[in-house]
Amino acid sequence: MLVDAFLELLNLWVLIAALVGIVSGIIIGAIPGLGPTMAIALLIPVTFSMQPIPAIILLLGVYQGAIFGGSISAVLLNVPGTPSSAATAIDGFAMARRGEGGRALRFALYASVVGNIFSCLVLMALAEPLARFALDFGPAEMAMLMLFALLVIVLFGGGSKLDALIMVLVGACAGIVGLDPISGTPRFTFGSFAFENGFQLIPVLIGLFAMSEVLLQAFDRETLVGDVEVPPLKSSVVRFVELWRMRMTLFLSSLIGTFVGILPGIGSTVPAFMSYSLARSRSADPDAFGRGAPEGVAAPEAANNAVTGGALVPTLALGIPGDAVTAVILGAFMLHGLAPGPFLFRDHGLEVYAIFEALLLSSIPTVILGLLFFRVAIHVTRIQPRHLLPAITILAIFGAFSVNNSLFDVWVMLGAGVLGFLSRRANFPLPPLLIGLILGAPFEQSLRQALLTSGGGYGIFVGSPITIGLVALTVLSLAISLFFSLRKPRI
């Protein structure tokens, strides 16, 4: 199987798809405000007419490229291209101000490759067993798993828990619009057929992140007048010994990234900050962190790249996306006839393993292109917002329209843009909103399915080893969170 899958990759189109994906990913990712989610969402229509393997490889290449691209603007400009590279910016920007931007970028690049390889190996080893295990996940198990995921994003998402709870609920309430999953009756559709589809994820995503960026920049214009200063970029080498010295940091960060990635609904920002804190607490010189410690760049980058492989495990095996990015990738898989779920590996084993191997091997072109491109990509970050954002507006309208070929989705995108602007201005976090929107409706559906199968008895939610385990995890997380907030009343 592995060999057959590898042979599938020996194809010029696959190579071209990977290269095109990585290059466009790096460029888009380096543009502040445009993260991997947006990059993938914008490129999905390009893959409509392609074969499934090159199409998915192109999108995964975009994803990897965009994560690295995000660290370029994070390190050089202190503007994280993606939320997950916010942790990278802390030490990366400090290094760049010392003129060590090149070194910081190389550390980021190599660490992300380590994280990616680690998580791909876990994905290849674990996804299929987990897919078999997935049959044990009935409605009750799913409901408890999603409750746990929603709770985790509220408790451990960082920032104010109350704000995160508000945003999760906003997302869940937005998910109500459409047809009721159990009885099929319209809910909050205002008698309009367009609303029956509900708010689609991609238009909401484009609105929340890209359109709100346009509005934010329109609001903050005064602070942008004049060119943003780019620090000088000294080229400096990273020796292998330096990486070897931080092997434990890299390993632990990759481990955190992979396993947090497997838990649906957390995303890559949390593990990036978790591994940054862990690296700092394990370091002999914690004070160096925040002032330009290479480990402070490597740890979050290894973690946020390791999330990809981890997050693909539940996405492919259960059809539950781990974060916004995998949600978009999930859509791309379905678009190309690879329906995620228990039967994916049975029906499309060859394609899936070919994609895994491509993900693993794409580290090589990522390194080569990354080294070639970070100098070029810096010029992208030099484009002035007033030239860039009109183009983003047009692309946002186009991107939202192209999902279902419906103008209604573009209105949804614009509405989400205004909501995103208000929330970002008011410092309410957006990731919980997305997770609430993604998981809210399926959570309700599973809950009600479980109650239908049990004849209305709530005992079903503690009726199997899996549900008991999940309930225990949920209670444990609540307890841990309570314990820490009592110990450290204010941060």
Add this chain to the structure above:
Amino acid sequence: MRYTRRSTLALLAGMAITPLAAVAQQDYPTRPITLVVPYGAGGTTDISARQMATMAEKILGQPIVVENQPGASGTNAMRSVASAKPDGYTLIATTSSPSFVTPALRDVGYDTLADFIPILNYSGPFHGVVVPADSPYDTLDALIEGAKSGAVTYGTAGAMGGAHLAFASVAKDTGTMLQHVPFDGASKATAAVLGGHVDAALVPAYRDLVQDGQLRLLGVLDGTSDPDFPDAPTLREAGLAAEFPSIVGIMAPEGTDPAIIAKLESAFTEVASSDGFKTFMTDLSQPVRIMSGEGLAATIEENLAAYREIAKDLGN
């Protein structure tokens, strides 16, 4: 009032372009044809429609672009095709649910009989009543008998689908406790019955799992039995007054030129009856069931009436 004016305008416009249309139909098609699929990519309807399109474009000499318009159980796509220009360049590959199930339940913004011209029916997956291999129920009778003493749960691909309504009417007629559990698509319902989370499932594409011994087929919801499993009775053969005939057909918006319809019908029929298509559909564990445009129209009309009855019964 508005509609009258619009149709008058349409009539006038139609008259104005008649000479053009007469020329156009002769060398139809001159540009790519759009085939709308009312579901997301990757489902059986989508895959079979794509294969149909690939094979038919060789005959018609123009590309056929498959466009997915998922959502609202397929009614969004039906509505958009119903209002598309009837020039033969927008077609829909549709199924039972948006053709005669959902329109019988609520206003969907189109009338299948008045707004569409059926071209042909080419498939229609058999929906089976399946239970896990270790289930205590060996026959449909045993399942119904079991539902007399306690609730028996069954999963389907979604709320208010044809399978759900057929069994709801069985439950009403027999006075049994058949509890419906809707899932998000047939594959999730299949996964749930495999995992033993529901007692039975009414799903298509059961062949491999039944042959593999993981599921047991008790009967089929269609009017005729599945040629792969001739022993599994239809609901009527088992003495239950309900059926859910499954269609997958191609339709064009009302008003499309009859010459174009004839051309499309002959092209699609040629594809559907080819060996290559049959092999492809067998791999997909889908049957090939060819029915002419008139036959399809009659089936839709008959079932629309039947489902209106069921819906009325259930509403009370």
Add this chain to the structure above:
Amino acid sequence: MSTNGHGSGVARPGFRTLTAGLLLAAAAWGLYSLDSQIQVFGFGASGPDARSFPRLALWLLAAVVALRLVLSLRAEDFPLGNPVRLGRVLTVTASSAAALWAMPQVGFFFGAAGAGIVVALMLGERRPLLLVLPLIVAVVVTFGGRHGLSIPLP
């Protein structure tokens, strides 16, 4: 970034109060219109119906937003700032909405290009020559979308 600056009495309302207030109003409206917006046909099934989860979620949302409003009464907010800045945001939103409104009539190209030009002006683009940029992007996207990706743009 600090929201816990207690001390100086009741702060002036800003973005947090505005956003939370809007959310509270939306949740309250949702609860008010819940019964008219969601029809319930029971098949005699027990347990939660189509209204239960929305009711629960909306009540929870209203409760936590209200709690947030009470807690941040004394906290510093992000000021709304000069009305001109908000005016720019409103202009961009309104022009995009107008572009969408007009799109079925004027087509994707003019709608999108128009919205792009307004955004450029609002971001302080003053050289008329550079206003051609959104036009070029709109042309590329319109052509690429229609012909390259066969998307039926309006």
